[in-house]
Every structure is written in C-alpha cells, then in structure tokens.
Amino acid sequence: MRRLKFHYQMELTFDRPVKEHHFVFRCLPMEDRQQNCYGLTCQIRPSGRLFVLTDGFGNRTCVGEAMEFHDSLQVEASGTVFVDRSRETAEAEDAHPLFRFASAYTVPDEGLCRYLEEADRGWNREVGGDYLMYLMNRLYEDFSYAPGTTDVTTTAAQALAGGQGVCQDYAHIFLAFCRLKGYPARYVAGMMEGEGATHAWVEVYTDGVWTGFDPTNNRLADDGYIKLSHGRDFGDCTVDKGCFKGFASQRQNIYVKVEE
Amino acid sequence: MYELIDHTENINRLLARYGVKFGIYKNSQFHEQLFPFDPLPRVIEAEEFEFLNRGLSQRVQALNLFLADIYSEKKIIKEGVIPADFVYSSKGYLPQCQGIVPPGKIYSHISGIDLVQGKDENWYILEDNLRIPSGASYPMIARELTRQAAPSTFSRTRIIDNRNYAAMLKETMDYVNTGGINVVLTPGRYNAAFFEHSYLAERSGAILSMPQDLFVEDNKLYYRQYGGSRLQVGAVYRRLSDEYLDPLCFLPESLIGVPGIMDVYRNGNVALVNAPGNGVADDKGIYYFVPHMIKYYLGEEAILHNAPTYLAFYEEDRKFILEHLNRLVVKDVSEAGGYGVIFGSDLTREKLEDLAEVIKAEPRRSLISSI
Numbered sequence: 001m002r003r004l005k006f007h008y009q010m011e012l013t014f015d016r017p018v019k020e021h022h023f024v025f026r027c028l029p030m031e032d033r034q035q036n037c038y039g040l041t042c043q044i045r046p047s048g049r050l051f052v053l054t055d056g057f058g059n060r061t062c063v064g065e066a067m068e069f070h071d072s073l074q075v076e077a078s079g080t081v082f083v084d085r086s087r088e089t090a091e092a093e094d095a096h097p098l099f100r101f102a103s104a105y106t107v108p109d110e111g112l113c114r115y116l117e118e119a120d121r122g123w124n125r126e127v128g129g130d131y132l133m134y135l136m137n138r139l140y141e142d143f144s145y146a147p148g149t150t151d152v153t154t155t156a157a158q159a160l161a162g163g164q165g166v167c168q169d170y171a172h173i174f175l176a177f178c179r180l181k182g183y184p185a186r187y188v189a190g191m192m193e194g195e196g197a198t199h200a201w202v203e204v205y206t207d208g209v210w211t212g213f214d215p216t217n218n219r220l221a222d223d224g225y226i227k228l229s230h231g232r233d234f235g236d237c238t239v240d241k242g243c244f245k246g247f248a249s250q251r252q253n254i255y256v257k258v259e260e
Numbered sequence: 261m262y263e264l265i266d267h268t269e270n271i272n273r274l275l276a277r278y279g280v281k282f283g284i285y286k287n288s289q290f291h292e293q294l295f296p297f298d299p300l301p302r303v304i305e306a307e308e309f310e311f312l313n314r315g316l317s318q319r320v321q322a323l324n325l326f327l328a329d330i331y332s333e334k335k336i337i338k339e340g341v342i343p344a345d346f347v348y349s350s351k352g353y354l355p356q357c358q359g360i361v362p363p364g365k366i367y368s369h370i371s372g373i374d375l376v377q378g379k380d381e382n383w384y385i386l387e388d389n390l391r392i393p394s395g396a397s398y399p400m401i402a403r404e405l406t407r408q409a410a411p412s413t414f415s416r417t418r419i420i421d422n423r424n425y426a427a428m429l430k431e432t433m434d435y436v437n438t439g440g441i442n443v444v445l446t447p448g449r450y451n452a453a454f455f456e457h458s459y460l461a462e463r464s465g466a467i468l469s470m471p472q473d474l475f476v477e478d479n480k481l482y483y484r485q486y487g488g489s490r491l492q493v494g495a496v497y498r499r500l501s502d503e504y505l506d507p508l509c510f511l512p513e514s515l516i517g518v519p520g521i522m523d524v525y526r527n528g529n530v531a532l533v534n535a536p537g538n539g540v541a542d543d544k545g546i547y548y549f550v551p552h553m554i555k556y557y558l559g560e561e562a563i564l565h566n567a568p569t570y571l572a573f574y575e576e577d578r579k580f581i582l583e584h585l586n587r588l589v590v591k592d593v594s595e596a597g598g599y600g601v602i603f604g605s606d607l608t609r610e611k612l613e614d615l616a617e618v619i620k621a622e623p624r625r626s627l628i629s630s631i
Contacts (some may be wrong), residue, residue, distance in 0.1 A: 022519035056358035
C-alpha cells in the first residue's frame with residue numbers, strides 16, 4: 001500500500017471571451033476497495049459552485065458552470081489517496097457485462113482482427129506465461145508513442161492502422177483486443193507517479209479480479225497509479241468536458257503531479 | 261355517424277387550418293403532411309375497452325418495474341429471466357442512467373403501445389414505445405372538431421370522452437414535479453410532431469420551450485423569460501431524444517440539448533418525462549420478453565399477448581424463420597416508428613437470400629413476427 005498526494009491543474013484560455021460555459025470534470029479519484037481518498041478538493045476560477053456527483057459507472061464528477069463572460073477557466077484538484085492494488089476488487093463489484101461488448105471507440109475493423117489473428121499465431125502456448133501480458137508486449141513493440149498523431153476522436157482501429165498514438169490509443173486498441181477475446185475490459189483514466197499529464201490504461205477482468213494493464217508502458221498498474229474514472233472507453237472517462245457560447249478558439253494546459 | 265361522413269371535407273379543412281401535421285424523414289429530406297381524417301371510427305365496445313385498459317396498465321407497470329430494475333440491481337438478468345446480451349447490446353441501454361432514481365420512481369409516464377386486432381378477433385401488442393411516443397394530440401383535436409361538426413353523434417351515442425387527456429398530462433407532470441414550472445421541450449419547428457408539442461403544451465398549461473430557453477445553474481434547471489428573468493423548472497415533458505438531450509452526457513456534438521440537464525436530473529432536481537434510458541425496454545428484442553417480465557415482477561399472466569414472434573437469437577426460432585422467411589415480417593430491433601421493417605412477401609428470391617444472410621450474421625438484430 002502506498003500513500004500518494006496528487007495535484008491536478010488545468011487551464012483553458014480563450015482568445016475571445018465566452019459565456020454560459022457548462023462543464024463536467026472527472027478529475028477527482030474514485031473510491032473503491034483499492035483506493036481510499038482523503039482531503040479531496042476541487043476549485044475553479046472564475047469562482048462558482050461545483051457539485052460533486054457520481055455517474056453511472058461510479059466515477060466522481062464535478063459539475064458546474066461559468067455564466068458570465070470570461071477568457072480563461074482554471075481547475076485545481078488535489079488530495080491524498082491510499083492505493084493498494086493487492087486488495088481484491090471482485091467482492092465489491094462484478095464485471096459489468098457491458099464491458100464485454102465493443103463500444104464506440106473500440107469497434108474492430110478487418111485490420112485490427114487480422115493483427116490479433118497474427119498475434120495469436122505468434123503466441124506459443126508451450127512457452128507459457130500470461131496471454132494478456134504477451135498481447136500487451138506485442139502491442140508495445142509494434143505501436144509507437146507519438147503525441148500529435150491522433151486526436152480525441154481517433155478509434156482503436158484507426159490508431160492501429162496508423163501505427164502510432166498516445167496512451168488513449170494504446171488503451172483503446174488493447175480494449176478492442178480483450179473484448180474480441182471475450183475478456184470484459186474497461187478503460188481507465190488516471191494519473192501516474194511523477195509529473196506530467198493524465199494517463200490512460202485498461203483493466204481486464206480475469207479469474208474474478210480486475211487487473212490493470214498499461215500498454216503504453218508495457219507494465220501492470222501498481223500502487224503508483226491513481227484511478228480517476230473507468231468506463232467503456234474515453235467517451236465515458238473524459239477528464240474535462242464542457243461547452244460554451246462564444247466564437248473563440250481555446251488552448252488547454254494540463255499539469256499533473258503525483259508524489260509520495 | 262352519417263353526418264360525420266358528410267363533414268369529412270370540412271373537418272379536413274379545419275385540420276389543415278390548425279396545422280395538424282406530421283413530418284416524415286425520407287432520404288434525409290423532411291416532408292410534412294396533413295394528418296388525414298377518416299370519418300368512420302373504429303368502434304371499441306366498453307367491455308373490450310376495459311379489458312384493453314387492464315391489459316395495458318399491467319404491461320406498463322411491468323415495463324416500469326423492469327426499467328427500475330435494469331438501472332439498479334438488474335435482478336431479472338441475475339436470475340436468468342432475460343439474457344444479459346439482450347440488455348447490454350441494446351442501443352437503448354444507457355449506462356449513464358445507471359443508479360438514477362427518477363422523481364416518483366416513474367420511467368415511462370407516457371407510453372405509446374401499438375395494438376392490432378388479428379383476424380381471430382384477438383388483440384395483440386405490436387410494439388411498445390416508451391421513449392417519446394407521438395400521437396395523443398391527433399385524436400384530441402379530431403374529436404374536438406368532430407364534436408363541432410356533428411354534435412348529435414355525440415349526444416345520441418355514449419362515447420368515452422378523451423378531452424381529459426391534457427388534464428391527465430398536467431396531473432402526471434405535477435405529480436413528478438420537483439418544484440417549479442412544467443415545460444414541454446421541443447427540438448423545434450422541424451420536428452415531425454411539432455404540432456403535437458405546441459398543442460399539448462397549450463392544453464396542459466405547460467410552457468412550450470425550445471432548447472435555448474432552458475439553462476442549468478447551480479444544479480437547477482431554469483426557463484429564460486423575456487426581459488432576462490428566470491423561472492425554475494420542476495418537470496420537463498421533453499420531446500427530444502435521449503442522445504441529443506445533454507451534450508455533456510450523451511452526443512457531444514448535439515446543438516439542441518441543454519448542457520448539464522442530466523446532472524440536475526441525477527440529483528433529483530428536475531423530472532424528465534419520459535425518463536432517459538427507456539429505449540432498453542421498448543427495444544424490439546426485449547419485447548419478446550415482456551410476458552416473462554409481467555410474470556417475474558407482478559406474478560401475473562399477461563392479459564394482452566404479444567403477436568407471435570420469433571427471435572433469431574434462439575436456434576430453434578432461427579430455423580423456423582429461415583424456412584418461412586417469405587411469409588414473415590422482419591424488424592430491426594433498434595428502430596422504431598415504422599422504420600427498419602421488412603415484409604418477406606415483398607422480396608424477390610435474391611433479396612430473401614440476402615436477408616437470410618443478415619439474420620444469420622447478426623441474430624441479435626432481428627425480431628421476426630408473423631403479422
């Protein structure tokens with residue numbers, strides 16, 4: 001078990017003022033048997049009331065709005081999380097059957113199915129080991145990390161065809177694989193120890209437990225990972241979501257820090 | 261009744277004048293047409309009406325219990341009455357609605373259940389429409405006009421009055437209202453049922469509002485009045501489909517939604533009529549299981565029966581379907597309102613073979629009935 005402090009900061013700046021800006025943030029860690037949270041805070045500027053609710057997947061959401069004209073919006077969240085990935089999750093939550101089905105971002109195409117078939121041919125049962133670890137390793141070897149090559153609308157099939165992407169794409173592809181293979185699997189948005197941005201990985205339900213696979217780093221999620229939310233894919237776990245009225249282009253800056 | 265036939269033309273003219281129209285989208289073009297009035301009524305005798313009333317109430321009650329179960333504990337799946345696949349692969353199942361308890365615990369306030377009378381004189385349920393069914397306004401206004409055209413028909417014959425529909429709608433909205441005004445939310449002028457939206461709003465005393473008239477602040481829903489003042493909204497009879505309702509919760513590209521309305525609803529600060537997520541219960545694949553639902557939740561036998569129906573999902577049924585395809589009606593389980601319906605008898609041999617392939621490839625998608 002580890003005790004981690006996190007700090008999440010996001011700033012949106014607009015080149016022209018906007019108004020009636022409604023938003024949903026999933027930037028506070030979720031509470032489950034593996035994660036206990038203390039001293040969670042979330043604040044916005046321009047200041048306003050935030051409501052902390054729980055969505056259909058059990059994720060914490062902070063919802064609010066900035067109705068008056070503004071040219072920037074800042075969100076700051078922080079808190080302490082006790083993480084213990086050795087604790088079993090199964091007792092508290094069964095695998096939601098929904099996680100067995102392809103979702104909007106993970107619908108497989110021919111290319112993806114072919115890739116998986118080829119991977120299967122390369123899987124040597126006799127050598128043994130874990131099939132999912134093998135699959136993750138293979139994806140890690142074949143796919144390259146290249147920010148800016150994909151965007152928030154890229155699907156698993158598109159990303160795999162392009163051969164490069166970011167953590168979100170790694171996660172979507174791995175999700176598509178798992179679901180094709182009949183494993184219930186869910187998308188996880190979260191943060192990792194160190195400094196940087198938010199992260200995404202995959203949880204797979206096998207033998208009655210959820211295990212976190214991080215294909216971007218080719219490793220299992222351990223106590224250095226903080227889960228913000230889980231869902232079918234990125235669409236359910238978007239950390240910052242909002243809409244506003246105004247004719248403006250926006251820039252987003254995110255800063256995340258997780259430390260002991 | 262003969263007076264009614266004589267007045268057909270007058271009544272149709274009045275309907276045109278009132279703009280009693282219904283729109284259809286075909287090849288992505290919007291066609292609007294007048295609702296044609298037929299002076300010859302279908303007479304349902306009081307005893308039979310009472311029977312239908314009991315059957316439909318039973319069905320709607322079971323469907324409401326099903327929705328409450330599906331968005332909470334899902335006992336009916338755990339106990340194996342309905343296969344999980346049918347629920348979770350249904351387009352109408354919205355995980356965003358998991359855990360929401362709607363005000364008054366009512367999911368389907370207004371249910372449009374299609375009935376058909378078979379050649380054997382028995383009534384059958386064709387389909388359930390629990391999302392945003394249209395239709396109540398047309399018989400209301402037709403009855404109003406026929407009363408004007410042929411008053412004696414109504415004084416001589418004992419007819420159950422339908423003029424209380426608006427009052428019942430108001431009562432329903434008031435019952436679930438969480439504090440504030442009632443509004444009818446319409447996507448706008450180019451919706452198929454805009455006439456109905458405006459008519460029902462006027463008759464039930466609710467405010468007809470466009471999406472831009474509503475906004476969320478401090479987890480409450482407000483109606484924007486002229487001059488900038490606002491009124492809190494307690495119940496929304498929304499005629500906007502689930503996926504467009506809230507861009508922050510469903511389709512982010514929706515421009516006709518009210519951002520944040522789902523979170524207000526989740527917190528119990530507004531009632532949505534009908535509840536989002538109802539599509540899972542009127543899914544044509546789930547239709548097959550409604551009699552099982554009635555038994556499971558109410559411990560009763562279904563008073564009204566489904567039309568004889570086969571599910572390609574079950575092997576035995578699939579065999580029957582593929583053998584008799586030219587005599588059957590095939591429905592796409594996720595469509596509604598007459599879309600996605602194929603009559604086997606209309607198809608050429610080639611088309612029939614293509615259809616058989618689709619059914620084999622996607623057995624979950626098709627529901628086949630013999631009417």
